[in-house]
Amino acid sequence: MILYRSFIQLCLIVIFTSRSVSALAIEKRIPVPAGYVAPPYYPAPRGGWTSDWSESYRKASMLVSNLTLAEKTNITAGTGIFMGRCVGNTGSALRAGIPQLCLQDGPLGIRNSDHNTAFPAGITVGATWDKDLMYARGVALGEEFRGKGINIYLGPSVGPLGRKPRGGRNWEGFGSDPVLQAFGGALTIEGVQSQGVIATIKHLIANEQEMYRMYNLFQPGISSNLDDRTLHELYLWPFSEGVRSGVGSVMIAYNAVNGSACSQNSYLINGILKDELGFQGFVMSDWLAQISGVASALAGLDLSMPGDVHTIPLLGNSYWMYEQTRSVLNGSLPLDRLNDQVTRILATWLQMGQDQDYPPPNFDTNTQDAEGPLYPGALFSPTGVVNHFVNVQGNHAEVAREIARDAITLLKNVNGALPLSQNAAIKVFGTDAEKNPDGINSCDDQGCNKGTLGMGWGSGSSRYPYLDSPIDALKKRGVNYQFFNTDNFPSNSNPSPNDTALVFITADSGENYITVEGNPGDRTSANLNAWHNGDKLVKDVAAQYGNVIVIVHTVGPILMEEWVDLPSVKAVLFAHLPGQEAGDSLAQVLFGDVSPSGHLPYTIPKSESDYPESLSLVGFQVGQPQDTFSEGLYIDYRHFNKENITPRYAFGYGLSYTTFTFSNASVTAITPLTSVPPTRPAKGETPSYSTAIPPASEAYWPSNFDRIWRYLYSWLEKSDADAAASAANSSNKYPYPEGYSDVQKPGPPAGGAQGGNPALFDVAYDISITVTNTGRAAGKAVAQLYVQFPSGNPLDTPIIQLRDFAKTGALAVGQSQELRLRVTRKDLSVWDVVSQNWIIPNLEGDYGIWIGESSDALSLRCGTQSGTCEEGVPSPV
Template identity: 65%
Template sequence: MVTLDFAAPPGLRALSLLFLSCLINTSSAGVLQPRDDVPAGYVSAPYYPAPHGGWADDWAEAYSKAVDLVGQMTLAEKTNISSGVGFFMGPCVGNTGSALRLGIPQLCLQDGPLGVRTTDNVTAFPAGITTGATWNKDLMYERGVALGQEFKGKGANFYLGPSVGALGRKPRGGRNWEGFGSDPVLQGIAGAQTIKGVQEQGVIATLKHLTANEQEMYRMYNVFQPGYSSNLDDRTMHELYLWPFAEGVRAGTGAVMTSYNAINGSATSQNAYLINGLLKDELGFQGIVMTDWLAHISGVPSALAGLDMNMPGDTMIPIIFGTSYWMYELTRSALNGSVPMDRINDMATRIVATWYKMGQDKDYPRPNFSSNTRDREGPCYPSALISPTCVVNQYVNVQADHKVVAKQVAQEAITLLKNNGSFLPISTSAHLSVFGTDAQADSQGINSCTDKSCNRGLLGMGWGSGSADYPYIDDPISSLKRKASNVTYYNTDSFPSVPAPGKDDVAIVFITSDSGENSYTVENNHGDRDSSGLAAWHNGDTLVQKAAAKYSNVIVVVHTVGPIVMESWVNLPSVKAVLVAHLPGQEAGDSLTEVLFGEVSPSGHLPYSIPVSEDDYPASTDIITFALGQAQDTYTEGIYIDYRHLNKAGVKPRFAFGHGLSYASFELSDASIASVTELSMVPPARPAKPTSPVASLNTTIPAASEAYYPSGFNRIWRYLYSWMDQGDADKAYAVGQSGTEYAYPAGYSEEQKPGPTAGGPNGGNPALWDVAYTVSLTVTNSGAGNFSAKAVPQAYVQFPADSPYDTPPIQLRDFAKTEALAPGASATVTLSLTRKDLSVWDTELQNWVVPPGEYKIWVGQASDDLTVVCSTETGSCEAGVEGPV
C-alpha cells in the first residue's frame, strides 16, 4: 500500500490535503479512460459478469448466513461496508463503513506481512524472504499462527498479507523481500501455510498483490501518468504469477488485494479478465477482492470488473472535501441502474460471508491501538478539521512468547554459502574484530526512521508499509559480546586503522543491501534498488576487501533484501565463510551467533539465485524507466526467470537457487517412486458450478429512501458516507426508472457463466491437486563434523525430452525439512508431485495438459546439487548420479 506520512496536527494535516486536491483534473474522474496501446499479442479481454460467490461447499454455511443478513440491508448499508471511510479516518490503515443496525461493525484492515504495523507491544517477525529461506513448512505455519494471534489481539479484522506478488522476477524489485522467494512453488507453499496459520486465529488473510507487481517505480496511476503495464502472455500468467495465488485461494484466503499496476494495459483494480475471469471464475475465489491503497481509479467499471472493496475509500488523491468513486457514488450508481443490484448484492455478501467464515461475529475484539499516534488519547478522526477526542491506544501487549518462533525463523533461514576448510564454527575464545554498522542496532533509535525508511544500523527489514516497529532488537554485536571473551567492535562502514592482527584472529564483516516501497526514497533508491543495483550498500564490498587484505580469516555476514553480486571478494583467500542472514527482524543476535559458535548448524537455503553478474539476467527484467504515457514492462522472457533462465542459458550462478551448506554432511539413499493417480492428458471434468445463494436476493432497484441520510445525522467533515441527500437520491432513482441504458464495456453480460473448463472451487479444478507420484527416500547425517543438523531435500521435475511444450530444464515442485538429525541418524522423507506439478498451461485448450512421455523427478539439496533421479516411465530411482544442470 501507499504511505502518506503527515506529522502536522489533525487540522493542519487536513488542510495540507488541500494542496494535493489542487492537482486533480478531469483525468481523475471515475470513468473508464482509454487505454494506452500495449505490444501486440498482450490482451486483457472483457470478462463479464462478475461471478457470484457462495458455490464452494466449505463456504456454504457462511454464505447462507450472509445472504440472510444482506437481504435485510438497505442499499446504503450494502455500499457502506464495501468501502473505506477515508484516509486517517479511524484507528487502522483501513477502516470500512458499518451496518450497525444488523450487527456488522466497522472492520479494521492493518498492515503488514511481518507484523502489526505502526503500533507497539508487537513482535517484529522476520520478513517473508527470510521465512522462505527456512524451507520449513511447519515453521511457515507457526509464524502464521503467531501473526494471527497478534493481529486479533490488537483487534484487526484483516491481516494485509501474505505477499506473493512480487514473485521476484526483477532482482532489483523493491518489495521482493515481503514475499518468500523467486519461485512460484516456494511462494505458494509459504503463502498457503501463512494463510492457514493466520485464519485459524479468526483473522482474515489478504493475499497480495494481484499480480505481476514486480517493480515499485512508476507503479501508481496518477493525474499525470498511468501506472506501468505488466504485459505477459497467458502461459506465463498461469505457470508463474497466478500459481501462488491459486495455492492461497486453495488454502482459503478470505481476501485478495489487487496491485497498483496494469496487466496488459488494464489497471488491476478494474481488470475484468483478471478479477472476474481468472480469480473469481477459474480459481473459484469466494472471498473479497480489495484495492491497494488509493489504487481505485473508477466507479462503475471497477464494480462491474468484480472489485468488492475500495481502500481506503478516497479517490486516488485524497481530496480535502472527502470524495470517493464509491460510497455515495456507488449508491447513486445502484439507484440510476448503472451498477446492477445483483453486483451490489454479491459484493456485500462476499464481505459478510468472509466475516462469518472467520467467526468474527462472535466476540471479536475491537481495535485497541491507533496507526496515527502513540498517545493514549487523540482525535477519533485525524483527517477531520474538527474531531472529537477518543482513547485511541490501550497499549495491549500481544507478544506472548512469539519471540521464540521469530528467533527460530531467523535462525533456520541463515544460509551458509561458503565455508572453506570448515572454518565455521569458530570458538568463543577467538579474538574477534567486528566491522560494519549493520552489526549494531541504530544508535539513533531502533524505530527512528518512519516505516524503516533508512538503512542505518542493523538491517532487519526493508522499508515501507511492509515494515513494523521493533519492541527491541537483539543485535549481533550485543550477542557476540555476551558469548565471546575477546571482541572489538569498529562501528563504521569505512575500514579503520587497526592493530596488526594475529594469524588466528578473525574479522567478522557485516554488510547490507536494502529496498522497499516507492513511498520513500532511501539513499537515492526509489523503492527498487534502482541506484545501488545488486552491490552492497555503504561501500560494503570495499569494507570486505580491506578486511580481507588485513586479516587471514574473514567471515562475511550479509543482511539483504535479495541477491547481491559478491565477485569482488567472495573468492579472496582470506574470506573463509559467507553467511546470508536475510532480514531477521528483532531476533538478529543470538539466532546468528549460535550458528557462528556451533550451538546450531545452519540449515537455510537460498530462495533465489545469486549471480556472478547482474548481466546474467534477461534484459527484460531490468527496472523500466520513465516513459511518456504508460510505461510498458513486457515479459518477453516468459517463464524463464531466476534459475529457470540461468539453467536454460547455461549460465552458472555464483550460488544456485536452493543452495545452503551445513556443518554436517547428508546422504540421500533408498529412493523409491510410487504412482498414486493415473494421469490423463487433461484433468477429469471439473465439478459443475451450482447456483449461488446470492441469486436469491432481490435485484430490483430499491426505493430512493434507502439512500437518504438518517434524520438528524451528524456528519464528520471529510468522512466518507454511503448516504445521499434526498434530492440527489431521488434524481438518481428517476434515471434508473426511466429505462436509460448505460454504456457498458464491450463484451458486457449479466448472465452468470458455468465457469471455464480449468476452473473449480478454491483454486481451480480439484483434480489438479490429485497426487500423481510420491518419491520417498532416506536422509542420513553421515556424521562428518559430529553435528546434529537439519536437511532440506528438494524435488524438481524435468519434463519429457520430446514434449511439444518448451519447458525449463528443471522446476521446483516440493521440498521438506527434516528434524535435527544426530550424527549417524536417518529420517524418511516423502515428497509429492500433483497433476498440476506435471502439467503445462495450454493456451489453445485453455487447460492444464500433462505431456506424454518420461518425467524425471530429481531430488537433492540445491537446484545444482541433484544426485537422485526417479523415472515415471521405469518406476525406478537411482542415486549418486550427475544432475541435469
C-alpha cells in the same frame, strides 16, 4: 508529526511519479504490444457456490436481505484515509450487528503498533525451506492481529514473485520461485486464519517493480504485459494455492496487466480469480488503486480501500460510498452486483467466526499516545482513548528466533573456518552489527538503512519492540571482541594473525513512497551492490586480516565477485532479514550451537548482465510505461539453466557444518493420469435477491446526524437520491463496457473448486527418501524436488522446476529420517492456451523427479515410466 508527514508523502505520490516531474507532460498512451490482451469477462461470478463456504453464504444472505441500500454501500468501501484507528476501516451496519472492519499491515507484523513482534521477513521465511515454521509464523501473526482487534491481516505477499532482482518489495515474499512462494503463502494463510483473522493474499498480479506502478493525475500505472502461459505457470501459481487454502481476501495491484488496470481488469478478477480459481472471499483494492466507480464494480472489485478517489484523496471524495448508492438508484450499477459485493464481505467475516466474540481494535496506527483524535484526517475530530497498549507478543519471540536462525545460509566455509571457538579473538566491522544509534524505530516505516538491517522499508514493515543485535549477542556470550562501528576500514584496528574479522554488510529496498539513499523503493542507485561501500569494506579488511567472515543482511541477491574469492575471505553467511531476533540467532550459528540449515530462495549471479534484459527496471516513458515479460517462463534459475550460465550460487544452495546422504528413494504411482483432467464439478447454488431497485428513501441521510468532515458516508441528500431514482427511468442508459453480460457463466473447465479443478491437486506420485547425517555435527537437511519434463515434449518448458521440498528435524551424527514428498497432476502439467486448461503434454513420457540439496546438486533421479530411483546420476543442470 507522523500523520502530517504521511499526508505530505501521499500528496507527493499523487502529484508526481516516483522518479521524474517531467511526467507532467503526457500526450498519448503507449499502446500495449501486439499479442498481449486483457479480454472482457462479465458478469462478476457470484460467490457461495463451493460447499465449504455455503453455510457462511447462507447466513450472510440473511443479513444482506435485511440491509438498506445505504447500509450495503457503506460496507463495500473504506471511510477514508486516516479516518479511523486502522490503516483501513470499512463502514458498518450497526443496526444489523455488523461492525466496522479493521484492516492493517503488514506481512511480517503489525505495522505502527506497540507490544507486537517484528518477525523475520517473508524472504527469510522462504530461506528456511521449513513448512512447519511457515505455518507457525502464520499462527503467531494471527494471534497478534486478533489480540489487537484487527479483522483483516494485509498479508501474505506473493506478488512480486521476484522476477526483477532489484525490485523493491521482493523481500516481503518468500522467494523467486512460484512453488516456494505458494507454500510460504498458503501456510501463512492457514496459520493466520486458524485464529479467526482474515488473511489477504497480495498483490494480484505481476506487480514486479515499485517505480511507476501507480496511476496518478499525469500518468497511468505501468502495464505488465505477459502471455497466458507465463501468467498461469509462474505468477498465478502462488495465488491459486492461496485460494485453495481458503484465503478470505485478495488485494489487487496498482499496475495494469496487458493494458487494463488491475483494479478494473474484468478478465483478471472475474475470469481468472473468481471463476477459474473459484475464489469465494472478497477482492479489495490496494490503497488508492481504484480508478473508477461502476466500471471497477462490474469488473469484480468488492471493497474499495481506503475509500477515497486516487487522484487527490484529501477532500472526502469517493468513487463508491455515496456514489455507489447513486449508481444503484439510477440503474447504472445492477443491484445484483452490489448484493454480491456485500455478501462476499459478510460471508468471509462469518467464515472466520468474527461474528462471535471478536475483539474490537485496541490500538491506533496514527499515534503512539494513549489519547488522540478518533478521526485524524478530519479538520476537527473528537478525541478519546485510542491506544490500550495490549501486549500480544506471547512466546512469539521463540518462533521469530528459530526462523531467523534456520534461515541463515552458509555460502562459503573454507577449511572449517566456521563455527568459531568461544575463545576466538574477534574484530567486528560494519555499522550493521549494532542497532541504529538514532533509535530502532527512529525512521518512519523503517525508511532508512542505519544499524542492523532486520527488514526493508514501507507498509510491509513493523515497529521493533526491541532489537537483539549481533553486538548484543556477542556481549551476552562474553566473547573476546572489539567493535569498529563504521563502514570504512579504521586505521586503529591493529590486526593480529590470530584475529578473526567479522564484516557486516547490507543491501536494502522497500516501497516507493519513501526514497532511501537515492533508491525509490527499487534498488536503482545501489543496483545489486552492497550498500555503504560494503564491497570496499570487505576488501579492505581482507587485505589486513587472514581470517575474514562476511555476514550479509539483505533483501535479495547481491554481487560478490569483488571479494568472495579473496583468500582471506574464509566464510560467507547470508542472514537475510531477521527481524527483532538478529543477534542470538546469528550467534548460535557462528559459534556452532546449531548447524546452518538455510538455503537460498533466489539465485545469486556473478554479474547483473547474467539476467535477461527484460528483467531490468523500467524507466520513465511518455504515456503508460510498458513492461513486457518477453522472457516468459525463464526467470531466476530457469533462465540460468536455459542459457547454461553458471551463477555464483544457485537457487536452493546452502552449506552445513555436517554432510548428508539421500538414499533408499522410492516412487509410487497414486492417481492414474489422463492428458486432460476429469471434468470439473458444477457450481453449486448461490444466494439470490430481488433485483428491483430499492426506493430512494433507503439512501436519505438520517435526521440530526453529526457529520465528520472528510469522513466517507454512503447516504445522499434527499434531492440527490430522488434525482438518481428518476434517472433510472430515463432513456439515457449507462454505457456498459464491451462484452458486458448479466448472464452467469457455468465456469471454465480449469475451475471447479477453490484453487481450480480439484483433480489438479490429486497426488500423482508419492516419493519417499531417507536422509542420513554422515558428518561430524548435528544438523537439518533440506530435500528439494524438481521435475524434468520428458524429451519429445512439444511445448517449451524449463529444464527443471521446483515442485516440492521437505526439511528434516535436527539429526544427530549417524541419525536418519524418512522424508515424504509428492508430485501432483498440476506439477506435471502445462497451461494450454487454446483449450484454456491444464494438460499433460506427453502422457507416456518419462518424467524425471530429481532430488537434491540445491537446484544444481541433483544426483538422485526417479523415473515415472520405470517407477524406479537411481542414485549418483549426473545432474540435469
